[in-house]
Amino acid sequence: MATEVKQYNVSDIVASIQEDDPNKRKIKITVPKMQRNLVWSREQKHKFIDTLKRGYPFGSLLLYKKNNDDTFSLIDGLQRTSTIIQYSKEPTSFFNADDIDDSFIDYFIQTVHELSGEHSEKIRDIIEMWVKSLDGFDEGHNFSAYDLVRKISKDLELNITVDVFDELVDKYKEFTSKVKREADISQIQIPVVVYYGEEHNLPEIFERINSKGTKLNKYQIFAATWERTLPINNKEIIKKIEAKYELMLEEGFEIEGYYPEELYEKGKEFTIFEYLFGFGKFLSEEYPHLFGKSGKADTTESIGFNLVTTCCGLPLNKMIELPKTIESYYVSKLEKAILDTIEFVHNSLSALSFKANRKNKKDKGDKIYHTELQIVSIIGVVFHLKYDKNLNVRNTWNTNKFTLKKYIPLHYLYDILRDIWRGSGDSRLKDIVFDEDLQTRGRYLQPISKSKWENLLQEWFETQLNRTEIQRVKIYDQDMLFIKYIYNSILTNEENYDEFEVDHLFAINRLKKVAQDLNGIPISAVSNLAMIKKPINRAKGEKTLKEYFDYSVDKGKVTPTEANEEMNKLKKLIFCDISQVDINKDSEGNDNITKEWYIDKLRTRFKLMKQVFFEKVYRD
Numbered sequence: 001m002a003t004e005v006k007q008y009n010v011s012d013i014v015a016s017i018q019e020d021d022p023n024k025r026k027i028k029i030t031v032p033k034m035q036r037n038l039v040w041s042r043e044q045k046h047k048f049i050d051t052l053k054r055g056y057p058f059g060s061l062l063l064y065k066k067n068n069d070d071t072f073s074l075i076d077g078l079q080r081t082s083t084i085i086q087y088s089k090e091p092t093s094f095f096n097a098d099d100i101d102d103s104f105i106d107y108f109i110q111t112v113h114e115l116s117g118e119h120s121e122k123i124r125d126i127i128e129m130w131v132k133s134l135d136g137f138d139e140g141h142n143f144s145a146y147d148l149v150r151k152i153s154k155d156l157e158l159n160i161t162v163d164v165f166d167e168l169v170d171k172y173k174e175f176t177s178k179v180k181r182e183a184d185i186s187q188i189q190i191p192v193v194v195y196y197g198e199e200h201n202l203p204e205i206f207e208r209i210n211s212k213g214t215k216l217n218k219y220q221i222f223a224a225t226w227e228r229t230l231p232i233n234n235k236e237i238i239k240k241i242e243a244k245y246e247l248m249l250e251e252g253f254e255i256e257g258y259y260p261e262e263l264y265e266k267g268k269e270f271t272i273f274e275y276l277f278g279f280g281k282f283l284s285e286e287y288p289h290l291f292g293k294s295g296k297a298d299t300t301e302s303i304g305f306n307l308v309t310t311c312c313g314l315p316l317n318k319m320i321e322l323p324k325t326i327e328s329y330y331v332s333k334l335e336k337a338i339l340d341t342i343e344f345v346h347n348s349l350s351a352l353s354f355k356a357n358r359k360n361k362k363d364k365g366d367k368i369y370h371t372e373l374q375i376v377s378i379i380g381v382v383f384h385l386k387y388d389k390n391l392n393v394r395n396t397w398n399t400n401k402f403t404l405k406k407y408i409p410l411h412y413l414y415d416i417l418r419d420i421w422r423g424s425g426d427s428r429l430k431d432i433v434f435d436e437d438l439q440t441r442g443r444y445l446q447p448i449s450k451s452k453w454e455n456l457l458q459e460w461f462e463t464q465l466n467r468t469e470i471q472r473v474k475i476y477d478q479d480m481l482f483i484k485y486i487y488n489s490i491l492t493n494e495e496n497y498d499e500f501e502v503d504h505l506f507a508i509n510r511l512k513k514v515a516q517d518l519n520g521i522p523i524s525a526v527s528n529l530a531m532i533k534k535p536i537n538r539a540k541g542e543k544t545l546k547e548y549f550d551y552s553v554d555k556g557k558v559t560p561t562e563a564n565e566e567m568n569k570l571k572k573l574i575f576c577d578i579s580q581v582d583i584n585k586d587s588e589g590n591d592n593i594t595k596e597w598y599i600d601k602l603r604t605r606f607k608l609m610k611q612v613f614f615e616k617v618y619r620d
Helices: 010-017 042-054 078-089 102-111 117-133 145-155 162-183 199-209 218-225 235-250 272-286 303-311 316-326 331-348 372-386 397-418 426-433 450-465 477-488 508-515 534-540 545-554 560-574 595-617
Strands: 003-009 026-029 061-064 071-076 189-195 229-231 269-271 500-504 529-533
Touching: 003 010, 010 026, 010 078, 010 189, 042 078, 071 078, 102 117, 102 162, 117 145, 145 162, 229 272, 235 272, 269 272, 272 303, 272 316, 272 331, 303 316, 303 331, 303 372, 316 426, 331 372, 331 397, 372 397, 372 426, 397 450, 397 477, 450 595, 477 500, 477 529, 477 595, 500 534, 529 534, 529 560, 534 545, 545 560
Parallel strands: 026 071, 061 189
Antiparallel strands: 003 189, 061 071, 229 269, 500 529
């Protein structure tokens, strides 16, 4: 018989994985390339444990028994199994406020007369945090009604008598008993299918199992079906692969065929999936403002898959062909060509690494303004303009690289302000990278006319003027990117780092005071933003720049000459005299802000910002 259906208790599963099963049964992960990553969210894990507790049905685990001993390989069910293992180690972390019966909270409030219904949520929070702070549901871990009542009393600063305290302890013994009873999932049965057939059928079985229910993404399916291996020499990429498996080991799994001491042997073979997994992790770490910060050590970054597929000359809808295509390349040479291309694009998009700190919010250089496929399209075009199919540098590269250096940043910003990459972008990427006229008429080799820029910028700005902000104010990503482009042409990162910050010229709180009466105004419009010297910006508070310098002179903090020198320096950063970004007062000394006046101020400054853009950023 090829398969057999069995029932194992949760405690059996845990013991078998932790090699503590009295029946000598042992469960381990067998083929790393076949397992999807540990990517369940906290909510998904909690929902699965709740499913077990409620006795709801769920999918079975699939084990493979290869030898005659009692060793089984886990083929499908890693998410469920890893959640069970995590729960067995730290069950209290799965406890939440919904597990607390209202009756216990009501009893506490009714028993302690100085409390009222207003304290119910506070008590609920105390109980939840107390349970989560413990290591288990037994008195050895201080899980007792006495400790809980003492904790609530202490946090609420209650002065209760011994009799009342004892009464509460007696009641809360019911609570601790109930929680402990409901937390015990050890005897819950898990459906298990054991497969005894041929090992070479496992990838197909894995794919068929996951064709229904919670569908795997294409990268996870490739993990099961890409069996070819490659010799990998990049130690940084290997470290990322190692980190993934080390995390799996920490989760309590044994991984067959995984020998860390052999990872760094020259020409060590890895599956294509493992390589692209590690490559994606490496890229995210090296270029966070191009590819985003990497997730947990075991989460798959799609960038490695998309980038290598594109550079190997395949549209993304043919990624399944990558193992066969990549065999025609010497992988180390291909990798170097891709990394050199990325470095070129990185240098071309220097504005992305320009530090634009905001008050109390540091620019860490890992903010992503683009979609993944937009950056892949840029890298893909540069790659194919530089290298032929044999990875030799083309004769036209020396000419094209100067054109690309000039036009890539403009196309990047232009496309983001137009928001044309939202959605999958697969077809757009294909049209751009695999254009028949790429070498002569490629998209990123072409200029964008000044008239197109004028139309786009004005249309983009007009949408900002329609914002109706009253209380909640945010600086939008597109606005911040535009600010970076402009100031990157004025300040160097050395000048800028920690010395300047982006803030509103017309203070937010002063605009908020009138925004309600004006049915909302565009408080955070891009033309209300500027990079200001941090000491000045912090000292001025809600004052306008002119008010701040007038005040400083009046108080004798600076001389009129010193104030004029600073104000003249500021013109370089705000593109106008500070009197143009001042607020008029009425006869009683209150701000005289109307919507028409404010919009006119925004329009005037945006014209100045556009002038800077065309003079310093956009050069024909």
